[in-house]
Amino acid sequence: MSLLRAHGLTAGYGPVTVLNGIDLEVNEGEIVVILGANGAGKTTTMRAVSGTIPRSGAVEFDGHDISRTSPDAIVRHGVAQVPQGRGTFPELSVEDNLRAGAITRRDGAGAVAADLQRWFEQFPRLAERRSQRAGSLSGGEQQMLAIARALMSRPKLLLCDEPSLGLAPLITKELFEVIERLNREEGLSVLLVEQNANLAMHMASRVYLLETGRIVASGSAAELSADDTIRKAYLGF
Amino acid sequence: MSVPFTLRSGGPGSWALRLAAGAVLVYLMFWIPTQASNGVIDTCITALTLMAAAMALNLLLGYTGQISIGHSAFFGIGAYTTGILVSKYGWSPFQTLAVAFVVAFVVGALVSLPALRIKGVYLALVTLSLGLVFPQLIKAPKMEWLTGGARGLDKTGFKFTKKNPTYEIFGWNPWGNLRGENVKPFLYWIAMIIVIIVYVVCRGVVKSRAGRSLIAIRDNETAAAVMGVNLAVTKGLAFGLSAALCSLPGCLSAIRTGNVTPDSTNLTVLGAITFLIVMVVGGAGSLWGPIIGSALYVFVTDRTGDWSDKEAIPAVLRPFFGWSHTPPGSGIFAVVLIALMFVAPFGIVGMWHRVIGRFVKVVPRPAGTGTIDAPATAPAEA
Numbered sequence: 001m002s003l004l005r006a007h008g009l010t011a012g013y014g015p016v017t018v019l020n021g022i023d024l025e026v027n028e029g030e031i032v033v034i035l036g037a038n039g040a041g042k043t044t045t046m047r048a049v050s051g052t053i054p055r056s057g058a059v060e061f062d063g064h065d066i067s068r069t070s071p072d073a074i075v076r077h078g079v080a081q082v083p084q085g086r087g088t089f090p091e092l093s094v095e096d097n098l099r100a101g102a103i104t105r106r107d108g109a110g111a112v113a114a115d116l117q118r119w120f121e122q123f124p125r126l127a128e129r130r131s132q133r134a135g136s137l138s139g140g141e142q143q144m145l146a147i148a149r150a151l152m153s154r155p156k157l158l159l160c161d162e163p164s165l166g167l168a169p170l171i172t173k174e175l176f177e178v179i180e181r182l183n184r185e186e187g188l189s190v191l192l193v194e195q196n197a198n199l200a201m202h203m204a205s206r207v208y209l210l211e212t213g214r215i216v217a218s219g220s221a222a223e224l225s226a227d228d229t230i231r232k233a234y235l236g237f
Numbered sequence: 238m239s240v241p242f243t244l245r246s247g248g249p250g251s252w253a254l255r256l257a258a259g260a261v262l263v264y265l266m267f268w269i270p271t272q273a274s275n276g277v278i279d280t281c282i283t284a285l286t287l288m289a290a291a292m293a294l295n296l297l298l299g300y301t302g303q304i305s306i307g308h309s310a311f312f313g314i315g316a317y318t319t320g321i322l323v324s325k326y327g328w329s330p331f332q333t334l335a336v337a338f339v340v341a342f343v344v345g346a347l348v349s350l351p352a353l354r355i356k357g358v359y360l361a362l363v364t365l366s367l368g369l370v371f372p373q374l375i376k377a378p379k380m381e382w383l384t385g386g387a388r389g390l391d392k393t394g395f396k397f398t399k400k401n402p403t404y405e406i407f408g409w410n411p412w413g414n415l416r417g418e419n420v421k422p423f424l425y426w427i428a429m430i431i432v433i434i435v436y437v438v439c440r441g442v443v444k445s446r447a448g449r450s451l452i453a454i455r456d457n458e459t460a461a462a463v464m465g466v467n468l469a470v471t472k473g474l475a476f477g478l479s480a481a482l483c484s485l486p487g488c489l490s491a492i493r494t495g496n497v498t499p500d501s502t503n504l505t506v507l508g509a510i511t512f513l514i515v516m517v518v519g520g521a522g523s524l525w526g527p528i529i530g531s532a533l534y535v536f537v538t539d540r541t542g543d544w545s546d547k548e549a550i551p552a553v554l555r556p557f558f559g560w561s562h563t564p565p566g567s568g569i570f571a572v573v574l575i576a577l578m579f580v581a582p583f584g585i586v587g588m589w590h591r592v593i594g595r596f597v598k599v600v601p602r603p604a605g606t607g608t609i610d611a612p613a614t615a616p617a618e619a
């Protein structure tokens with residue numbers, strides 16, 4: 001069943017149109033990966049879905065039309081975003097950053113505290129630094145924090161914009177394992193932007209190839225890597 | 238870096254310190270109105286007025302990151318609401334506080350509308366024009382029937398008559414003599430209660446989920462939005478609440494002096510800038526910053542109040558301030574502000590934390606459920 005469906009999604013910045021009517025779908029329980037060169041519009045796609053930039057076209061999430069919905073209401077529907085370049089709150093402590101991720105939740109302090117505990121166990125580095133200012137974390141630690149924070153809202157769909165940015169390879173691997181496990185065990189759907197095509201294709205249910213604001217190819221990871229021209233032009237292996 | 242002492246937040250040591258500080262404050266709070274001279278009490282009321290206004294502004298600027306150089310207008314709304322209701326409609330001054338709160342809240346929330354679209358310097362300009370327009374609006378000929386125009390309003394305070402009762406607690410009277418003979422302690426207590434109300438509200442907001450939303454907006458607006466913070470509503474509430482709280486010391490000023498004029502400092506942009514400066518000097522984004530900044534500001538301006546007369550300046554300082562024909566208090570404070578920006582960008586409170594940090598290591602209390610013991614070792618970086 002489709003969880004997120006965008007049709008003719010157009011978005012940009014002021015007079016500049018970046019996305020030229022793309023169609024995109026994420027089914028329940030899928031990990032969908034968007035690949036594309038720098039400036040292709042991957043981040044713009046994420047922002048258009050989360051409602052943080054003006055957009056037009058149809059966007060449906062979980063049966064709701066969210067094309068005119070404000071970002072906070074979209075979060076309440078169950079979409080969480082890890083913005084590119086982290087976007088943690090530097091003056092809040094690590095723990096308060098995580099609590100900020102739970103702002104939309106109404107299921108009580110106990111449930112929030114339990115989740116807090118859970119992500120601290122998942123990311124022990126954050127637990128060690130729970131009362132430290134987020135601004136004083138290393139880049140990689142902030143990235144982990146941004147992801148854990150997004151998960152604190154208990155999303156149905158996680159929008160993840162280059163989570164591996166600035167992470168050591170081992171940490172990246174660990175992080176992707178966490179995402180895969182959440183996907184496998186709890187059915188979390190993921191829309192993932194990733195530069196490391198090799199790594200991302202590995203876990204992807206489906207892949208979209210984006211080029212200058214258009215989708216030029218889509219399909220399962222196997223289909224795309226079987227296509228020699230695509231592989232050479234976009235995937236680089 | 239090793240430090241000599243460790244203090245566990247929430248532990249007995251930290252409670253002992255809190256109790257000691259609280260005891261000193263409460264002692265001072267009662268000592269001033271009962272023992273100090275009328276002049277000192279009066280200066281303290283001035284300081285308390287400024288504290289309430291600066292704390293209100295801090296909620297908006299320090300915590301939410303929305304600049305306002307127009308808070309004097311909200312102060313003025315408080316002063317005029319009390320002034321008009323008391324002098325023209327015969328209300329009791331206390332009742333007017335609630336009306337001022339509501340009126341200022343609504344105006345503040347309306348001012349937040351441009352803040353949804355504009356930021357930084359542009360927001361500063363919009364709020365500045367609010368501060369500039371307010372006294373003009375009061376003086377406008379069409380408003381004169383209500384506001385008294387440039388002459389202002391009088392009889393805006395309490396009516397003290399020979400018949401007023403005195404309230405004594407076991408023969409002890411901290412309120413002063415309400416038979417119109419010595420009302421300073423009484424006014425002091427009104428000011429104190431307003432400051433306590435503003436402090437408690439600010440603290441309640443800041444330490445709550447709402448407070449995290451405010452700081453999130455200040456730190457990273459877009460990220461706050463994708464965490465589910467409703468920017469429009471949150472900013473509107475922050476503006477409204479900040480304005481409403483700022484109106485309370487305005488009410489106090491009308492009650493205290495018994496008259497309201499559109500050109501008194503706190504109702505003009507100069508007042509708004511003073512709120513801003515004392516807040517920044519004390520420490521924006523901290524609960525005690527505005528309190529400390531205000532106290533320091535009033536202390537300096539009070540001490541230097543007669544320095545336009547050369548003879549009044551202490552001999553050592555005469556070469557520095559002898560040229561001044563007006564009291565140099567604000568000038569001194571401006572220099573303090575500039576110096577602080579270099580040595581302590583987070584104000585006096587920030588500097589205090591840094592200095593204390595050299596000697597005392599504060600261990601925050603573990604939060605959430607359970608305890609964190611022996612964190613798992615992080616995987617080695619490849």
Ligand SMILES: Nc1ncnc2c1ncn2[C@@H]1O[C@H](COP(=O)(O)OP(=O)(O)OP(=O)(O)O)[C@@H](O)[C@H]1O
Binds near residue numbers: 039042043044045084
């Ligand atoms: N805030 C902005 N204002 C104006 N133009 C922007 C803005 N952000 C991005 N753009 C433009 O939109 C286009 C697409 O940018 P986008 O950030 O979506 O690329 P991307 O695919 O995420 O690239 P990268 O891999 O480098 O992150 C670029 O040409 C960029 O210049």
Ligand SMILES: [Mg+2]
Binds near residue numbers: 043
């Ligand atoms: Mg990008």
